[in-house]
Amino acid sequence: MDKSRGARAARREARGGARSGPGWGLMRRPWALAALACLLLALTLAPGAWGAVQGNPEQSAQSQSGEQPAPDYSLLENWACWPEGETGEADVFFVCPTVYLGEEGRSNMDMDDQATKENFLGAINMEKGIYQEAGRFYAPYYRQVGLTVYTMAEEEREPYLALAYEDVAAAFDYYMEQCNQGRPIILAGFSQGADMCLRLLKDRFADPQTQSLLVACYAIGWRITQQEMEAYPHLRFAAGAEDTGVIIAFNSEAENVTQSVMIPAGVKTLAINPLNWRTDEVPAGKEANAGACFTDYSGQVLKEIPQLTGAYIDPVRGALKVPDVSPEEYPPVIQGFDQGVYHVYDYQFFYRNLQENVALRLAAYLEAQETAQAAA
Numbered sequence: 001m002d003k004s005r006g007a008r009a010a011r012r013e014a015r016g017g018a019r020s021g022p023g024w025g026l027m028r029r030p031w032a033l034a035a036l037a038c039l040l041l042a043l044t045l046a047p048g049a050w051g052a053v054q055g056n057p058e059q060s061a062q063s064q065s066g067e068q069p070a071p072d073y074s075l076l077e078n079w080a081c082w083p084e085g086e087t088g089e090a091d092v093f094f095v096c097p098t099v100y101l102g103e104e105g106r107s108n109m110d111m112d113d114q115a116t117k118e119n120f121l122g123a124i125n126m127e128k129g130i131y132q133e134a135g136r137f138y139a140p141y142y143r144q145v146g147l148t149v150y151t152m153a154e155e156e157r158e159p160y161l162a163l164a165y166e167d168v169a170a171a172f173d174y175y176m177e178q179c180n181q182g183r184p185i186i187l188a189g190f191s192q193g194a195d196m197c198l199r200l201l202k203d204r205f206a207d208p209q210t211q212s213l214l215v216a217c218y219a220i221g222w223r224i225t226q227q228e229m230e231a232y233p234h235l236r237f238a239a240g241a242e243d244t245g246v247i248i249a250f251n252s253e254a255e256n257v258t259q260s261v262m263i264p265a266g267v268k269t270l271a272i273n274p275l276n277w278r279t280d281e282v283p284a285g286k287e288a289n290a291g292a293c294f295t296d297y298s299g300q301v302l303k304e305i306p307q308l309t310g311a312y313i314d315p316v317r318g319a320l321k322v323p324d325v326s327p328e329e330y331p332p333v334i335q336g337f338d339q340g341v342y343h344v345y346d347y348q349f350f351y352r353n354l355q356e357n358v359a360l361r362l363a364a365y366l367e368a369q370e371t372a373q374a375a376a
Contacts, residue, residue, distance in 0.1 A: 071111055071167055073140060073174035078111070080120045081128070081139035088135025090184040090215055090362055093175060095168055095193035096139060097221070099123050102146020107160045109144050117141055122297030127347050129299050130355045131188055131218075134362050138179070140171030144192055150261050151336065161195070168196045172204060180213070184365055186358065187217040190347060191262075194222035194249065201247065202232045211245065215365045218354070219249045221346045223262055223269035223318075237270045241277035241357060242364040248272055248357075250320040252311070252349060254327055254340030257319065261336075262343060269318035274350040274357070275311050283312035286324050291352035301351075309349060322349065 071078040080096065099119040100109040109116055124139050131137065145160040189197040197219045205211045211234055224247055229235050238246040250271040251262045259265035275284030292308035293301045309324035327339040337343060347354065 068111060068143070070170060071141065071143075073171045074178075078141050078171075079139065080117070080124055080141050081137050083136040083138065086132070086136045088133065089366055090135040090186055091175075091180060092131045092134055092137045092186045092188060093172060094124060094128070094131065094137065094139040095142075095187075095189035095196040096120050096124050096144065097189070097191035097193045098144060098147055098150075100144055100146045102148030107146050107149050108163050109142075109146065111141060111143060119297075125297055125299035126295045127188070127190060129293075129295065129301070130347065130351060131186060131358055133355075134186055134215075134358055135183070136179075138171075138175055140168065142167035142171065142196075147334070161192075164192070165196055165199045168200065169203065172200055176204075176210070182213070184215045184362065184369075185213045186215045186362070187219075189219060189222075191221040191343065194219035198222065198224055198228075198247070201235060202228075206232070206234050208234075214245045216244060216358075216361045217247045218358070219247055220354075221251060221262065221343055222249065223251065223267065224249050225267065225269055229270070237279070238272045238277070239279060242360055244361055244365040244368065248274075250274060250313075250346065251318075252320045252322050252342035252346050254342065255321050255323055257338060257340040258317070260319075260338065260341045260343070262341075263317055263319055268316065271313050271318045271320055273311055273313055273320060274353045277357070279313065281313050281315045284310050286310040289350065289353065290356060292349045293351035294348055295351075304352075306352075311350075325349075 073079070076082055081094070099122075100113070100116050111117075120139075120141055128137065142164055143166075144164045145157070149157050149160050187197045187200060189195075197217050201214075201217055201219075205214060216238070224235075224237070229237060236243075236246045238248045247270075249269070250273070251260070251269065253260060253263075263269050270279070272279050273282075273284055275288040276282065278284075286307045286309050289307050289309060292305045294303045294305075295301050309322050311320050311322050313319070314321050322342055325342075330342060330345055332339060332341045333344050342349065
């Protein structure tokens with residue numbers, strides 16, 4: 001691993017410079033804070049860009065990425081976050097949400113795209129505070145798909161998503177071979193990053209030894225269906241607040257929403273309510289919400305609102321319905337998303353509850369390990 005002093009300095013500068021970066025003036029508005037989780041996508045997306053890649057759907061993902069070689073994850077430059085003295089009981093492997101817009105002829109991010117890589121780090125920092133107390137924090141850069149890919153039919157998206165996953169899997173393999181040494185693993189991601197985490201679970205965690213290291217997978221902002229669980233029997237969905245080796249997932253929306261990119265019409269996803277840690281439709285009132293937190297690109301909490309909203313799971317769609325806020329207060333931000341789709345707020349609305357739960361599941365995992373070792 002090339003850990004040159006210059007590379008470390010550049011990374012520190014990227015962290016510290018976020019306040020003066022694009023979109024800082026929007027920080028005064030709570031919805032804009034959450035919007036930055038998706039790189040202010042709607043605010044910077046040019047009209048017509050949604051159709052930019054659809055003129056040639058047969059063009060391969062590899063050719064659209066310019067035949068760019070796969071990243072070498074032995075190089076620090078290919079990691080957005082790499083531990084620098086952190087301690088803790090576990091390792092967090094985090095996969096960044098979509099920060100690349102996409103452009104004509106290029107549906108996967110170029111690894112030489114420095115502007116997007118800076119926003120990678122900012123988007124990661126927005127959620128990092130939920131996980132970082134658990135231990136060492138790893139987050140790779142990868143050739144993620146651009147936002148434009150999500151306007152394609154699902155079968156047309158897959159080559160581009162498969163290329164993105166190749167990088168995530170390669171980064172995870174490097175981490176496992178060089179760094180893990182039997183430490184507990186927390187997988188975490190948001191949106192596209194959650195999709196990548198679920199792919200990792202299906203693939204790499206089919207190995208029982210790797211699965212035994214899993215504290216939990218926080219796949220927030222993407223769907224996981226019962227059919228997928230049955231196709232991959234080693235997967236387990238969370239049933240409460242303290243079970244381990246499980247998937248935690250939900251997708252927030254207003255009560256009147258009937259379809260979204262994350263949960264298309266006619267699809268039912270599994271979900272767990274982050275306020276009462278139930279998987280049924282029993283509602284949790286807003287008094288259970290320990291704090292919605294709106295963060296900036298450095299990870300600083302700029303505004304915290306205790307008891308912002310309650311939530312319940314829709315028994316038809318499996319979506320997490322959020323009744324105590326309005327789409328006018330919290331617009332979808334991303335062009336093409338319907339009013340009431342609270343995707344960019346999934347982490348923000350339930351920040352403190354998620355933060356508490358990470359600590360709780362890790363403690364439960366460590367206690368179970370200690371008990372098993374004592375009995376051996």
